[in-house]
Amino acid sequence: MMFEAAEVGRKVSKQAFKEQEPGLHTQLLEVQRALRGSNTPVIVIVSGVEGAGKGAVVNRLHAWLDARGMRTATFWEESDEEQDRPRFWRFWRALPPRGTIGVLFGSWYTRPIIDHVFEHIDEAAFDRELARIATFERMLSDDGALIVKFWFHLSKDVQRKRLKRDLKEGHKSLSTSIVKKFTKHYDTFAAVSERAIRETDTGQCPWHIIESADARYRDLTAGATLLNAIRGRLATQSSDTTSKPPNLELCAPQTPDATITILDHVDLSAALDADEYEHRLEQAQKRLGGLCWSARRKRRNVVAVFEGWDAAGKGGAIRRVTAAMDARLYRVISIAAPTDEEKAQHYLWRFWRQIPRAGYVTIYDRSWYGRVLVERVEGFTHPHDWMRGYREINEFEEELTDHGVVLLKFWIHMSGDEQLRRFEERGVTPWKQHKITDEDWRNRERWDDYNQAVNDMVTRTSTEFAPWTLVAGNDKKSARVQIAETFCERLASALADDG
Amino acid sequence: MMFEAAEVGRKVSKQAFKEQEPGLHTQLLEVQRALRGSNTPVIVIVSGVEGAGKGAVVNRLHAWLDARGMRTATFWEESDEEQDRPRFWRFWRALPPRGTIGVLFGSWYTRPIIDHVFEHIDEAAFDRELARIATFERMLSDDGALIVKFWFHLSKDVQRKRLKRDLKEGHKSLSTSIVKKFTKHYDTFAAVSERAIRETDTGQCPWHIIESADARYRDLTAGATLLNAIRGRLATQSSDTTSKPPNLELCAPQTPDATITILDHVDLSAALDADEYEHRLEQAQKRLGGLCWSARRKRRNVVAVFEGWDAAGKGGAIRRVTAAMDARLYRVISIAAPTDEEKAQHYLWRFWRQIPRAGYVTIYDRSWYGRVLVERVEGFTHPHDWMRGYREINEFEEELTDHGVVLLKFWIHMSGDEQLRRFEERGVTPWKQHKITDEDWRNRERWDDYNQAVNDMVTRTSTEFAPWTLVAGNDKKSARVQIAETFCERLASALADDG
Numbered sequence: 001m002m003f004e005a006a007e008v009g010r011k012v013s014k015q016a017f018k019e020q021e022p023g024l025h026t027q028l029l030e031v032q033r034a035l036r037g038s039n040t041p042v043i044v045i046v047s048g049v050e051g052a053g054k055g056a057v058v059n060r061l062h063a064w065l066d067a068r069g070m071r072t073a074t075f076w077e078e079s080d081e082e083q084d085r086p087r088f089w090r091f092w093r094a095l096p097p098r099g100t101i102g103v104l105f106g107s108w109y110t111r112p113i114i115d116h117v118f119e120h121i122d123e124a125a126f127d128r129e130l131a132r133i134a135t136f137e138r139m140l141s142d143d144g145a146l147i148v149k150f151w152f153h154l155s156k157d158v159q160r161k162r163l164k165r166d167l168k169e170g171h172k173s174l175s176t177s178i179v180k181k182f183t184k185h186y187d188t189f190a191a192v193s194e195r196a197i198r199e200t201d202t203g204q205c206p207w208h209i210i211e212s213a214d215a216r217y218r219d220l221t222a223g224a225t226l227l228n229a230i231r232g233r234l235a236t237q238s239s240d241t242t243s244k245p246p247n248l249e250l251c252a253p254q255t256p257d258a259t260i261t262i263l264d265h266v267d268l269s270a271a272l273d274a275d276e277y278e279h280r281l282e283q284a285q286k287r288l289g290g291l292c293w294s295a296r297r298k299r300r301n302v303v304a305v306f307e308g309w310d311a312a313g314k315g316g317a318i319r320r321v322t323a324a325m326d327a328r329l330y331r332v333i334s335i336a337a338p339t340d341e342e343k344a345q346h347y348l349w350r351f352w353r354q355i356p357r358a359g360y361v362t363i364y365d366r367s368w369y370g371r372v373l374v375e376r377v378e379g380f381t382h383p384h385d386w387m388r389g390y391r392e393i394n395e396f397e398e399e400l401t402d403h404g405v406v407l408l409k410f411w412i413h414m415s416g417d418e419q420l421r422r423f424e425e426r427g428v429t430p431w432k433q434h435k436i437t438d439e440d441w442r443n444r445e446r447w448d449d450y451n452q453a454v455n456d457m458v459t460r461t462s463t464e465f466a467p468w469t470l471v472a473g474n475d476k477k478s479a480r481v482q483i484a485e486t487f488c489e490r491l492a493s494a495l496a497d498d499g
Numbered sequence: 500m501m502f503e504a505a506e507v508g509r510k511v512s513k514q515a516f517k518e519q520e521p522g523l524h525t526q527l528l529e530v531q532r533a534l535r536g537s538n539t540p541v542i543v544i545v546s547g548v549e550g551a552g553k554g555a556v557v558n559r560l561h562a563w564l565d566a567r568g569m570r571t572a573t574f575w576e577e578s579d580e581e582q583d584r585p586r587f588w589r590f591w592r593a594l595p596p597r598g599t600i601g602v603l604f605g606s607w608y609t610r611p612i613i614d615h616v617f618e619h620i621d622e623a624a625f626d627r628e629l630a631r632i633a634t635f636e637r638m639l640s641d642d643g644a645l646i647v648k649f650w651f652h653l654s655k656d657v658q659r660k661r662l663k664r665d666l667k668e669g670h671k672s673l674s675t676s677i678v679k680k681f682t683k684h685y686d687t688f689a690a691v692s693e694r695a696i697r698e699t700d701t702g703q704c705p706w707h708i709i710e711s712a713d714a715r716y717r718d719l720t721a722g723a724t725l726l727n728a729i730r731g732r733l734a735t736q737s738s739d740t741t742s743k744p745p746n747l748e749l750c751a752p753q754t755p756d757a758t759i760t761i762l763d764h765v766d767l768s769a770a771l772d773a774d775e776y777e778h779r780l781e782q783a784q785k786r787l788g789g790l791c792w793s794a795r796r797k798r799r800n801v802v803a804v805f806e807g808w809d810a811a812g813k814g815g816a817i818r819r820v821t822a823a824m825d826a827r828l829y830r831v832i833s834i835a836a837p838t839d840e841e842k843a844q845h846y847l848w849r850f851w852r853q854i855p856r857a858g859y860v861t862i863y864d865r866s867w868y869g870r871v872l873v874e875r876v877e878g879f880t881h882p883h884d885w886m887r888g889y890r891e892i893n894e895f896e897e898e899l900t901d902h903g904v905v906l907l908k909f910w911i912h913m914s915g916d917e918q919l920r921r922f923e924e925r926g927v928t929p930w931k932q933h934k935i936t937d938e939d940w941r942n943r944e945r946w947d948d949y950n951q952a953v954n955d956m957v958t959r960t961s962t963e964f965a966p967w968t969l970v971a972g973n974d975k976k977s978a979r980v981q982i983a984e985t986f987c988e989r990l991a992s993a994l995a996d997d998g
Contacts, residue, residue, distance in 0.1 A: 041843075041844070084798070084856040084857040085854050085855075085856065085902065086898045086899055086901065086902035087898070088851075088898055089851060092847075092848060092851035093851075093852070095844060095848065097840065097843035097844055098843045099843070124623040125623075127627065127630075131626075131630050136894075139845070139887070139894070142702075142887055143884075145845075203641075344596035344597045345594060345596055345597070346594070346642045346644075347642075348591075349594060352587075352588060352591035352592075353591065355585065355588055356584075357580060357584065358583040358584075384641075385641075385642075388638070388641055395631075395635075395638070399585045399587055400585055402585065403584065403586065
């Protein structure tokens with residue numbers, strides 16, 4: 001899912017590129033000048049899949065920036081000089097001095113990822129490498145470095161085509177066997193990379209995943225994101241080196257083509273007629289009721305998180321799910337504003353306290369994801385804090401699933417038009433009027449911000465142990481069936497794994 | 500070595516305790532009142548060896564503090580309620596709200612340590628647990644929590660006596676077999692605990708190791724350290740939650756008995772007559788010369804760090820060592836102030852750049868330890884930064900030794916009187932006058948501060964992969980022989996491990 005968000009077809013037209021590029025170029029030069037007088041070294045990590053055009057990006061950055069304040073280091077084969085020294089020596093050599101930009105083409109990530117893909121190191125060793133990398137980056141960052149990490153992504157399909165084209169055009173470094181090798185290992189490589197990115201995606205040094213099928217989008221986004229990161233750092237520069245907010249935002253050009261998100265790929269045309277709806281829902285409910293008792297017997301907890309747009313139908317979907325369950329086995333928790341007691345603790349505390357004993361189903365109507373949705377969009381929380389949220393949530397969910405909790409997460413998506421229709425309907429239907437408030441209308445104005453926040457949330461917290469399910473919510477019936485059936489499948493497969 | 504610094508015999512007289520206790524009590528109550536209005540929860544972790552009187556400390560803290568703003572949680576056997584939930588649930592339950600103090604008697608450290616001591620989990624799993632703990636603590640700390648971690652230590656011998664006494668006095672929880680078990684596993688327990696402490700001894704959440712043979716010293720030090728930590732936090736409280744300096748200092752009462760350091764245990768009476776000196780030095784040098792060639796053949800690097808008081812005889816000792824080596828194999832690096840180019844990088848950068856290819860000996864006359872010695876004592880570096888130094892240095896040295904570097908570290912100790920004698924001698928000996936400067940006299944005034952800094956350095960950076968050797972330096976001959984012989988032994992044993 002992390003990478004799916006970079007397979008949505010983002011692109012920038014020739015025209016838009018022509019319009020934006022000169023401004024970006026000028027601003028990059030300006031910010032580079034300002035950087036020169038500062039105490040900050042900027043470390044740009046360029047990584048990603050083969051064929052994504054990492055070399056082209058680096059060349060573009062060189063065209064945009066002043067060569068006197070930047071240096072690019074490549075890490076191909078280790079020299080014998082390097083092999084004779086501890087592994088990080090080659091990276092220390094390449095670190096930029098304060099006030100300059102160092103582009104690392106390949107980096108400390110390359111070897112652990114490759115080694116794990118080809119099974120030269122096992123998972124425990126890989127995790128240890130990642131922990132070491134995180135420590136290393138934190139050390140540099142604590143010392144004042146700004147680390148901007150780019151991952152350039154291509155889908156499997158696009159990669160194959162790209163490599164074949166490059167091969168035809170006679171790229172020196174390619175051969176048919178190399179192309180085959182990349183294609184063959186694509187999935188493993190993606191899974192390993194995803195883990196590497198997630199484990200090192202800290203608030204202090206976040207990753208930026210950039211879709212690279214379109215070169216113009218790729219380059220403009222990388223350039224603007226770098227610009228924004230340096231600018232943000234310089235703006236908050238203070239003598240206190242620990243108080244610098246990182247900058248998480250991916251700065252895509254603000255054109256429709258370049259701001260497509262993973263939500264735009266949800267097929268909202270799905271719809272069910274009444275008969276099919278009732279039949280399938282009934283089937284799923286029957287199955288779900290039994291599965292919940294099996295979970296109880298196996299002492300497995302189930303946690304289901306429901307998030308979605310206002311009026312997307314969370315409540316209705318939850319009722320259809322709970323209708324299938326024995327009332328003694330489940331509990332629905334509606335998350336509203338925290339109590340005073342909860343405010344006096346870490347924001348995750350109130351979710352920890354709700355964790356039931358083994359064998360129960362807990363359903364959250366809104367959840368801990370408020371941290372990176374409403375708290376982010378409405379500015380209730382300092383960026384420092386919500387940016388750390390993704391990783392904290394991943395850790396939290398890993399704790400749960402390590403303990404055997406089956407964790408389901410639903411985002412009920414819908415179109416803006418459909419939301420408007422429902423809002424208006426609520427406005428005129430007396431018994432639905434209480435469901436619509438001024439706040440709902442205000443939230444609606446922030447649709448784009450929420451859209452971005454949801455995209456980031458799904459990208460950064462869809463893990464192999466707790467993936468998101470994006471639900472097509474324009475048709476309520478279809479949404480409810482999708483949820484009930486997904487619930488069954490995930491639960492059944494988790495229980496089957498127990499043997 | 501980490502624990503040896505807590506086996507030096509620190510104690511507080513009845514008289515001194517009586518004098519200090521009322522003031523400490525009053526100040527703790529004051530600071531607790533001030534804490535109440537703040538955003539900071541204080542988490543006090545009470546851990547350590549069996550018999551160290553952890554329960555007594557907790558009771559003392561309860562006597563000193565206002566019960567309305569504190570709560571103690573004990574983590575004995577997991578309840579069935581707790582077993583049914585993810586492992587950290589019991590700790591989340593016990594976290595104190597902002598403005599209050601939570602004393603955790605036993606903590607998230609207990610189980611991983613016990614599990615690893617009794618080999619229920621292997622080293623990789625143990626490391627993973629420690630990484631998770633570090634992440635957890637960082638999360639709480641990022642959120643504004645002040646985490647004060649105490650480790651109460653007893654030497655093996657004192658523990659055995661203590662447990663036997665407790666047994667005789669009829670402590671309910673003790674039996675002869677339990678006492679035997681603790682004594683039997685003491686060394687393993689110490690080694691595992693040391694690793695746990697080192698891996699989680701971050702600048703943000705540092706450990707305090709408190710010698711616990713004397714109850715008065717133990718309690719006063721714990722109380723004063725807690726007081727100091729809370730006070731430090733409240734003083735720097737700002738809206739920016741990330742900019743709070745941790746507080747590393749152990750606040751022992753300032754009496755001679757309570758401020759004994761590991762250096763006071765170096766036997767400075769060691770001395771050699773000229774004959775024995777020449778004979779043993781010659782033997783060691785011969786052996787060392789051969790060992791360096793073996794290291795060369797085996798492509799092992801040797802790094803030797805020399806630190807010590809001014810006029811302790813580092814230069815002379817280094818010359819005796821290098822006299823044994825082929826000039827093509829070694830290099831002596833004198834660390835002075837960093838160059839402009841070096842200042843523009845992380846402080847470790849200048850040491851990384853000096854790392855030789857495989858098969859060489861590098862001798863550092865002063866080293867990266869300047870970070871936690873002169874930079875700390877003279878205030879050249881912000882406490883934020885040098886406090887991170889210990890862990891950064893440990894990581895650095897682990898990188899080196901992981902790569903096969905044999906790392907030796909010598910601190911040449913001497914008495915203040917002997918230093919004075921040498922300074923005065925230098926002052927009147929024409930050809931030695933250049934060796935003594937005003938700065939040396941100034942440093943001398945800071946003897947106690949340096950003493951404390953050296954104690955912390957040796958405690959926090961003496962690792963199983965790179966232990967410190969404390970050299971008795973009052974007699975130069977004896978010091979040189981000790982160094983040359985230690986050099987041989989460490990190098991020989993490292994090369995022997997290679998087979």
